[in-house]
Amino acid sequence: MVSAAAEAFRRTYNPETVRLSGPDVGVVVAYFVAILAVGAFSMWRANRGTVSGYFLAGRSMTFIPLGASLFVSNIGTEHFIGLAGSGAANGISVGAWEFNAILLLQLLGWIFIPVYIACGTYTMPEYLNKRFGGTRLRVYFAVLSLILYIFTKCSGDLFTGALFIQQSLRWDLYLSIFVLVLITGILTMTGGLTAVIYTDTLQALLMVGGGLTLMGIAFTKVGGYDGMVRGYKTSMTNETFRIPNATCHEPDPNAFRMLREADDDYMPWPGFLLGQTPGSIWYWCADQVIVQRLLAAKSVSHAKGATLMAGFIKILPLFMMVMPGMISRILFADEVACVDKDICYTVCQSYAGCTNIAYPRLVLGIMPEGLRGLMMAVMIAALMSDLDSIFNSASTLFTIDIYKRIRKNASVKEQLIVGRVFILVMIGVSIAWVPILKETQGGQVFIYIQEITNYLAPPFAAVFLLAILVPRVNEKGAFWSLMIALIAGVTRMVLVFVYYDSGDCLRPDPRPDIIKNFHYMYFSLFITVMTAVLAIGISLATGKPNPKYIHRTTFWTRFQKAIPQDSKSVENQKGYDNPALSPDDIALQERSEVKKVKGDMEPKKVYRDPGLDKGQSPSDLEEDITCKGRALQLACGFGGKDASEEEERAMQAHLEKVSELKQNSTAQIVLNIGLVVILLCGAGLYFFWSYWQYKP
Numbered sequence: 001m002v003s004a005a006a007e008a009f010r011r012t013y014n015p016e017t018v019r020l021s022g023p024d025v026g027v028v029v030a031y032f033v034a035i036l037a038v039g040a041f042s043m044w045r046a047n048r049g050t051v052s053g054y055f056l057a058g059r060s061m062t063f064i065p066l067g068a069s070l071f072v073s074n075i076g077t078e079h080f081i082g083l084a085g086s087g088a089a090n091g092i093s094v095g096a097w098e099f100n101a102i103l104l105l106q107l108l109g110w111i112f113i114p115v116y117i118a119c120g121t122y123t124m125p126e127y128l129n130k131r132f133g134g135t136r137l138r139v140y141f142a143v144l145s146l147i148l149y150i151f152t153k154c155s156g157d158l159f160t161g162a163l164f165i166q167q168s169l170r171w172d173l174y175l176s177i178f179v180l181v182l183i184t185g186i187l188t189m190t191g192g193l194t195a196v197i198y199t200d201t202l203q204a205l206l207m208v209g210g211g212l213t214l215m216g217i218a219f220t221k222v223g224g225y226d227g228m229v230r231g232y233k234t235s236m237t238n239e240t241f242r243i244p245n246a247t248c249h250e251p252d253p254n255a256f257r258m259l260r261e262a263d264d265d266y267m268p269w270p271g272f273l274l275g276q277t278p279g280s281i282w283y284w285c286a287d288q289v290i291v292q293r294l295l296a297a298k299s300v301s302h303a304k305g306a307t308l309m310a311g312f313i314k315i316l317p318l319f320m321m322v323m324p325g326m327i328s329r330i331l332f333a334d335e336v337a338c339v340d341k342d343i344c345y346t347v348c349q350s351y352a353g354c355t356n357i358a359y360p361r362l363v364l365g366i367m368p369e370g371l372r373g374l375m376m377a378v379m380i381a382a383l384m385s386d387l388d389s390i391f392n393s394a395s396t397l398f399t400i401d402i403y404k405r406i407r408k409n410a411s412v413k414e415q416l417i418v419g420r421v422f423i424l425v426m427i428g429v430s431i432a433w434v435p436i437l438k439e440t441q442g443g444q445v446f447i448y449i450q451e452i453t454n455y456l457a458p459p460f461a462a463v464f465l466l467a468i469l470v471p472r473v474n475e476k477g478a479f480w481s482l483m484i485a486l487i488a489g490v491t492r493m494v495l496v497f498v499y500y501d502s503g504d505c506l507r508p509d510p511r512p513d514i515i516k517n518f519h520y521m522y523f524s525l526f527i528t529v530m531t532a533v534l535a536i537g538i539s540l541a542t543g544k545p546n547p548k549y550i551h552r553t554t555f556w557t558r559f560q561k562a563i564p565q566d567s568k569s570v571e572n573q574k575g576y577d578n579p580a581l582s583p584d585d586i587a588l589q590e591r592s593e594v595k596k597v598k599g600d601m602e603p604k605k606v607y608r609d610p611g612l613d614k615g616q617s618p619s620d621l622e623e624d625i626t627c628k629g630r631a632l633q634l635a636c637g638f639g640g641k642d643a644s645e646e647e648e649r650a651m652q653a654h655l656e657k658v659s660e661l662k663q664n665s666t667a668q669i670v671l672n673i674g675l676v677v678i679l680l681c682g683a684g685l686y687f688f689w690s691y692w693q694y695k696p
Helices: 004-012 022-045 051-059 063-074 077-090 092-118 124-132 136-169 173-222 224-232 238-242 269-286 288-295 300-313 317-331 341-348 355-366 371-406 412-437 445-456 458-469 475-498 520-541 583-597 627-636 645-659 665-692
Strands: none
Touching: 022 371, 063 173, 063 288, 063 300, 063 371, 077 092, 077 136, 077 317, 077 355, 077 371, 077 445, 092 269, 092 288, 092 300, 092 317, 092 445, 092 458, 092 645, 092 665, 124 136, 124 371, 124 458, 124 475, 136 173, 136 288, 136 355, 136 371, 136 412, 136 445, 136 475, 173 224, 173 317, 173 355, 173 371, 173 412, 224 317, 269 288, 269 445, 269 458, 269 520, 288 300, 288 371, 300 665, 317 355, 341 355, 355 371, 371 412, 445 458, 445 475, 445 520, 458 475, 458 520, 475 520
16 A cells, blocks of 8 residues: 555656756767767677687787776676665765775786786686686586676666666666667677777766766765765655654765774675675676686786776776765755655655665756766666676676587587577576566665675685685685585575565564674675685695696796696697697697698698687688678678788787786886885775764
8 A cells, every 4th residue: 555655745756857858869879879880890890700809809909998998897887876876875885895996906917817818718717627627617607607697797787777768768667678788789799899898998988978077067066075965964855754763764874984893784894805805806806707808908018007097997986976876865865765665666666765766866857958868878888888798708608618518519600609699598587687686785786786796706706816826726625615605605695585674664674683693794704714714625635736737827837838748648738628728729739630631741830719610710601691691690790800811820929929928127117106006096095985084
């Protein structure tokens, strides 16, 4: 039964007064034309008919597009919507994730990426195969990563992006999802990683420019930073005063403190620094979506430069996403901070709360005509950049690490088609999960994503750190420690979904103590330490790993030259399971063997894509076909710019040069200075917003 307050609110609430106008839609259309033009150009320019060309952009990218792509592939609509929504609900604390990323990006650039490049990996599961041997770690990590993509990243992006369109155009939520998926899917499926990175560069400029514009207008509306501080403390809906003895919908008294006391329900400082960090290490240092960008770098120096560039840009989200969300609560408290669940459903079609509409409500409420269309384009850019990154990386994982295990002789054409079909399956499951996502964590989608991630991902952060830094850890230790951690994580996650009701202003939290009093960040710390201890203990009890699994796969052995003697036998030289060889090396070897059969006694090493059958070149895929068939192949990613034999040899030489990890001395000095500066900035921002600036 709808409450009387909700009925009264519905009579006065007119959602048609806050929607995009004709000129706004024109700006959005112009954006689509520009972004599709960039995608078409990169599709024509790229060699998309090979696995390395489609998935790793030929490893030819410089630090500027890579840094932009790192930023926008992370900053999707779940950040614009989620960070602003959590800012409206709890203040600046959610910005701690962005400052954490500043530091962990450098861990990726200086510790992890040199190892990944040195051992010639294409995917993160493949790295585990090279480092530990066997296949079970590789397959398990690929499957778990895909599960996390579906239930956190993909579903979160689809929901938050569609929410913005729903608020702007008053379309049905699922119609909005369909339109966004269609456009993003076309861009990703046709262009591969090259299209993703080039369009990400354009979108980064649009996202930062639009976000800073809204930030400036918003601060002007409330009288600057001091006006925001004063206004937020009193930003309560009128319904708050009608609920006796209730304070849970009042503004958080610690709203302007980032890291808080150890027993804080929202942001305990030990829980965040020690417990949240492992989940973030998985995301920034071992997640295919992020790492795949840097694997496309033309050198290790450009990879490090990209992490520095992305780190400096990550300073901005606190000011252009979190604080505008707080301002939205000040200006539109009755909608953003709604108390009555029926009123909330009227506003945003969710009973859990409407803080998620803080950003779109601010855009539609304060920006002039035309600029609203610009911000609509910004949100679509954020959604598309995040989704195209997820689609490309997920198809890479599924194709190379799962499907290739099942169909060992699959042709490159088959692999590329399977990768695209998997994208459609992933989208379908993600859409089905949206109704559950929007009712969890009090409507705070960003916190939902972090909590689910922290139940499953931290054990892999422990394993990757041990793999990189502790050569003594072996496959048995890594695998069985992960299995035990999986049982613990899934048990906790199931309990959370069973006892999802956390109460409200009128009812106390009915959940068991093990859930409500054991913060998910502390649980993350628990399973991380447990995984590390078990992995080391089991490894010490089961013998040293074979030296061939340490060759160029750890931080201490990344500069090794010679292949260990144990890995030189013929049976170890073939197949994807050999940790000493990259897929490119395997392809070269197979190509040489084919030429020997043809009578070429001195075969030349010619670069060949690892997905091709023996003797098959990328140009063999371009057969005499009808115009209709050629158009279908172009849409599926075949064709484009083919490489000559001379260009293929040059590509192989380039790949070998990159794997040597050589750096210009001047570049190395500049990069190390930049590293010191960004680390000091990150630590200083934490201190300032947690202690120095805070005034109770």
